[in-house]
Amino acid sequence: MQKTLLKIYYSFYDYFGPLNWWPGSTPFEIMIGAILTQNTSWKNVEKAISNLQRNKLLQPLELYMIDEKKLACLIKPSGYFNLKAKRLKNFLKYFLENYQGSSKKMFSGNSAKLRNDLLMINGIGQETADSILLYAGNKPFFVVDAYTKRIFSRHHLCAKNDSYSQVQEYFTKNLPRKVELYNEFHAQIVMLGKNICTKKNPKCSICPINYLEK
DNA sequence: TGCCAGGCCGGGT
């Protein structure tokens, strides 16, 4: 038996069970969350999102119209609040001007072009773009993050200094191109990275990968 | 207490 990527996935899934990501209901909320969670724990993002929710601002136009300073204040718990207020505005402008704030419209066109467009927005990089595409749009783009690199480089399945595209390619070339799989696999990686293969636990001893036979 | 968290940008080499 080989440690194929799919078997690694199953070992995570067996360990944690289904995670049903993204932790957010509407596509719009997911996209906002994807920006807010940049280098920030999800706990803090939840506070920011519930502030927006409470003020009935989880709608494109309403969120775009609010004063940037007030927005920064509302999202304060998620950290980098000045930066992220600006980034949210940048995205909302694009979203309103091109799709009238309709995620259905946004995801109905060519996904590769959409990814390029998203990357043109100041404040949206590869991980955020792929998170939006995968979790808000159900498009098959594998999300790579710090956890992914940490876990897989520890097992010598990628290198620490590999680029985003290199790691992403490793996954897409070794997995069936299925949205449900990409979705669940990344969620499993985050769960593992948060709770088991942490920075403080470099041995990663109970990582399920260790229990797969060579 | 200090370190870390589901990045990204801009400026410098």
Next chain:
DNA sequence: ACCCGGCATGGC
């Protein structure tokens, strides 16, 4: 093409 400093709160 990399490399680095800056951005900032809350949890453990």
